[in-house]
Amino acid sequence: MAPYQYTVVVLVFSLLQSGVSGFPTNIRNPVCGYESCPATDPSMLNVHLVPHTHDDVGWLKTVDQYYYGDRNDIQHAGVQYILDSVVQELQKDPARRFIYVESAFFYRWWRQQDQATRRVVTQLVNEGRLEFINGGWCMSDEATTHYSAVIDQMTLGLRFLNDTFGACGRPRVAWHIDPFGHAREHASIFAQMGYDGFFFGRLDYQDKSRRMKAKELELLWRASESLSPPMADLFTGILPNGYNPPDGFCWDQSCSDAPIRDDPYLEDFNVDEMVRKFLETAHSQSKIYKTNHIIMTMGSDFQYENANLWYKNMDKLIRYVNGQQAAGSNVNVLYSTPSCYLQELHRANSTWALKTDDFFPYADDAHDFWTGYFTSRPALKRYERQSNSYLQTCNQLEVLGGPRSRSGPYGKGTSDTLRKAMAVAQHHDAVSGTEKQHVAYDYARRLASGWAYCKVLVRNSLAVLTGSDAPRSFCENLNISVCPLTESSKMFTMNVYNPLAHPVSWSVRLPVNGSAYSVADVQGKAVDSEVIPVPKATKALRGHRGWALNELVFQVEAPPLGYTTYSISLLQNAPPPPPPRPKAPLTIQNKFLKVTFDPATGLLSSLSNLETQQSIKLSQNFYWYNASAGNNEDSIQPSGAYIFRPNCSTPFIISKTAKIQSVQNGVVQEVRQMFSPWLSQVVRLYADSRELELEWTVGPVPIEDALGKEVITRLDTDINTSGYFYTDSNGREVLERRRDYRPTWDLKQSEPIAGNYYPINSRAYIKDKESQLTVVTDRSQGGSSIVDGSLEIMLHRRLLYDDVRGVGEPLNETSEAGGPEGLVVRGRLLLSLTPPDTAADSHRPLAQAQVLQPLLSFQEGPAPASARLEFSGLQAALPPAVHLLTVSQWDYDSVLLRLEHQYESRESKAYSQPVTVNLQKLFSTVEVMGVTEMSLGANQWKSEMSRLVWRPSADAAPQPKQPSDPSPWEITLNPMEIRTFLLRVRQS
Structure with missing residues (x-):
């Protein structure tokens, strides 16, 4: 039975049992989707x-x-009234249509409706008159979101629609009418979820102009270089008016356009004028599209609170325009939906221009590049990324711990709250950083509340798996050396849970007040550890939230999808750790890397890979761009939450030298650099690390000079880049970038800095034939290569002007205490130097390890003798090419599993090959009884998934046939392939 059929049967039965009359007779044979589309001519x-x-x-x-429609002093908008009004108006005429997108709002509204309203809405859905488009919990941002979180939020929304309405609730069209640029990985995700097409509203003004002339506003987007067509092919349409109605035809209560006045006895009768204007608009639009079908979006932000205004005027418009056909007009107007429009384009049996790159960066005018939001609100961006890691850990432990995870010794826990909070955070005005400040606080509050519920679940699960109910605490401020238990305890245990399906080695830094500690693993073997003083910058940043004098530093090893335990004890009468040295060493080095510093400046000067005998010149410093106030001669556009517009092409250096302190021991070597009172960095090299860590601290960014500032770090090398650099797309495939160039049109560059910025979601790199320098980030940021051999990343933004894109306030984040001081942000970059042909072997798993980080929890005193100190949820680690993307409880006896091949084709000699995994031999504590493959969105069986096929105007060479699965239990993953399964399980 298909996933939706069970739900529909239960719904029918419950309604009939309750004696509800008037239940639609066609619910067992709904006519929705393409079959419900109106006839065309x-x-x-x-x-x-x-x-x-x-x-x-x-x-x-x-x-x-x-x-609720609250705070209308800010903006008049109330979603519940929109849905109330639309449902009433749709019932008046079966020809009327409406589409709805955001499941987060519809879910809330649906729960508040009585059975009679639900019955009416179900009939509207089953008749295709109310159609769900896109269907995710929100319309996600495309630049600053990680693909795993995007898939999760889409799955949440699609499941709700599937459970509620069955097949007729399944969207067939993706609809991103507002995001500010479009990522290739998003298109690939939509294609793999089974969507037939994708419509959006925003693209670069130069690109749009060219496409209008060439009639290429509708195209075929080939969204992966690794997946065989048409797996990641997606028909894509660019809407003519963004997502607004044509000029003069907006009939919302928020609009000022004239209604259709059709009483011929009135002096201001305007039917002839409105019909003439509409016909002109339609014919003008038809000249830039390829077929005899065109689309008009009749609506906009939070419109249809009074849907009667819209429908009454559109009814008249349709009647009077179509009435002109008797006089020879060739225009036929009808109520429609994006999927019905898409069906007509498919019936045209045409060929379509092929696109293989993405739609970044986006500009709506010569000096208006929407590239600032790639970095806006960097603290929120980091918290969202951490919350994604929390959610995946919560989901995994809910499965591994079984039913007692949800209701155990610590009370009732749930992953639902964090799942919904994370889904909301993917919205294109959430993690993007383009919301008002009070809304940003609300997003963070939701994430914190979700994690609080997940903590209970995690505690319960670990109690089940370890056999210990002892109180367990989490320390969420370790990045600023705050953890009350470790600061005060003389003996404690630390549980390290690893959410990756591969063993992980992780450097731990715990705030302590003792001067020496013993650290032991589960076998009682001593682990090398050192105590070092807490940096001054950290003490200043944490304020009164912690009092630790030192940090205990050591390396942990955790099993795949499991945990291990470390015992930590204070040693008495140990000498205090040596104070930091006041000078920089010329060199810090381990067995993998050698890093040199300029003794005159205290700055990095070179980086060497000792394994491959590579060496590059590498200097790093910090700069700020002076944010435009919108008062120069070229343009009045200022920098703001969306727009990045420096007022000159040369950034200001913060300091040419750094004040230095250094710490060196057998576990870690640190060079602590102070560039200014508001900017510092720790260059850190751990004993067993193949990466160099740069931990930066920026803020409060000074504005006493009345200048907004956009702070960057720049890495300058002798790598011969010739204008090329590379950035990831939502954390998956990597795209080649070229300075002052676009693959699909001849660019007229008007902003040499902002016009070359791209989103960096997890990594970026520069390379030549000999060397590749990869930078892995801990959050989404903007970056570029403005000069050959250079890579720059924007870290923080503090601006004094609104950029006139609707948010209505400057991006001027202040301290958490609400005072006037600017926000301080801390983060880290990881630098890797490798030969280009083996770089992916290291940077892909390194990036995944930054997204899914180990979760540390602490218990006072020694571990109970009966406790299980180590555990893996897998029978064996997955092959290196395979990433375990999703393990989540679906129903009481079923688990949702996603496995992905994390390498692109031809990217790695070692790993860019098909790989096979046995699902029955996957888990150690969960027995897999049955398996069925699903679409990526988990809302239809893969065997039943059928998509419209589109023909490109110029196709590439045919792809080789992909290997098939050896057996129902053994599944083969090809490069960049994600496969989704519903497992029927039994806890063993």
């Missing part, structure tokens, strides 16, 4: 009117304020 120009609303899941108001 092949001899005419068919104009598809698409009534819609765009409801941001937080932006100027919080999610709750938008839903």
Whole structure:
């Protein structure tokens, strides 16, 4: 039975049992989707009117304020009233249509409706008159989101629609009408989820101009260089008016356009004028599209609170325009939906221009590049990334710990709250950093609340797996050396849970007040450890939240999808750790890397890989771009939450030298650099690390000079890049970038800095034939290579002007105490130097390890003698090419599993090959009884998934046939392939 059929049967049965009358007779045989589309006329120009609303899941108001219509002093918007009004109006005429997008809002509204309203809505859905488009919990951002979180939020929304409405609730079209640039990986995800097409509203103004002339506003997007076509092929349409109605035809209560006045006895009768204007608009639009079908979006932000205004005027428009056909007009207007429009384009049996790159960066004018939001609100971006790691750990432990994870010794725990909070955080005005400040606080509050519920679940699960109910605490501020238990305890245990399906080696830094400690692993073997003084910058940053004088540093090893335990004890009468040395060493070195410093400046001067005998010149420093206030002669556009616009091409250096302190021992070597009172860095090399860590601390960014600042770090090398650099797409495939160049049009570059910035979600690199320098980030950031051999990454932004894109306030984040001081942000970059042909072997697993980090928990005193100190949820580590993307409880006896091949084709000599995994031999404590493959969105069986096939105007060479699965239990993953399974399981 298909996933949706069970739900529909249960719904029918429950409604009939309750004696509800008037239940739609066609619910068992719904006619929705393409079959419900209205007829068109092949001899005419068919104009598809698409009534819609765009409801941001937080932006100027919080999610709750938008839903209830609160704080209308900020913005008049109330989503619940939109849905109330639309449902009433759809019932008046079966020809009317409406599409809805954001499941987060519809879920809330649906739960508040009585059975009679639900019955009406179900009938509207089953008749295709109310159609869900996109269907994710939100309309996610495409630049600053990680692919794993995007898949999760889409799955959450799609499952709700599937469980509620069955097949008729399944969207067939992706709809990203507002995000500010479009990522290739998003298109690949949509294709793998089974969508037939994708529509969006924003693209670069130069690109749009060229496409209008060439009639290429509709195209075929080949969204992966690794997946065989048409697996990642997605028909893509660019809407003519963004997502707004044509000029003069907005009939919302928020609009000022004239209604259609059709009483011929009135002096201001305007039917003839409105019909003439509409026909002109339709014919003008038809000249830039390829077929005799065009689409018009009839709606905008939070419109249709009074849907009667819209439908009454659109009814008249359709009637009077179509009435002109008797006089020879060839225009046919109809209510429609994006999927019905898409079906007509497919029936045209045409060929479509092929695109293989992405739609970044986005500019809407010569000096207006939307590249600032790649970095805006860096603290929120980091918290969202951490929360993703928390959620995956929570999901995994819910499965591994069994039912007692949800209700155990610590109470009732749930992953649902964090799952929904993370889904909301993917919205294109959330993690993007383009919301008002009070809304940003609300997003963070939701994530914190979700983690609080997950903590209970994690404690319960670890109690089940370890056999110890002793109180367990988590320390979420270790990055600023705060953890009350480790600061005060003389003996404690530390549990290290690893959410990766491969063993992990991780450097731990615990705040302590003792001067020497013993650290032992599960076998009682001593682990090398050192105590070092807490840096001054950290003491200043944490304020009164902690009092540790020192940090205990050591390396841990954790099994795949499991945990291990370390015992830590204070040693008495030990000498204090040596104070930091006041000078920089000329060199820090381990068995893998050698790093040199310029003794005159205290700055990095070279990096060497001792394994491969490579060496590059490497200097690093910090700079700031002076943010435009919008008052120069070229343009009045200022920098803001969305827009990055420096007022000159040369950034200001913060300091040419750094004040230095250094720490060197057998576990870690640190060079602590102070560039200014508001910017410092620790260059850190651990004993067994193949990467160099740069831990930066920026803020409060000074604005006493009345200048907004966009702070970057720049790595300058002698690598011969010739204008090329590389960035990832949502954490997966890597795209080649070229300075002052676009693959699909002749760029006229008007902003040499902002116009060359791209989103860096997890990594970026520069390379030549001999060397590749890869930088792995801990959050989404913007970056570029402005000069050959250079790679720069924007770290922080503090701005004094709004950029006039709607948010209505400058991006001027202040301290958590709410005072005037600017926000201080800390983060880290990991640098890897390798030969280009083996670079992916290291940077891909390194990037995954930054996204899914070990979770540390602590218990006072020694571990109980009966406790299970080590555990792995897998029978064996997965092959290096395979990443375990999802392990999540689906129903009481089923688990959702996603496995992905994490290498691109031809990327790695060692790992870019098909790999096979046996699902029955996967878990150690969960017995797999049955398996069925699903679509990536987990809302349909893979065997039933069918997509429209599109023909490119110029195709590539045919792809080789991919290997098939050896057996139902053994599945083969090809490069960049994600496969999703519903497992029927039994706890062993």
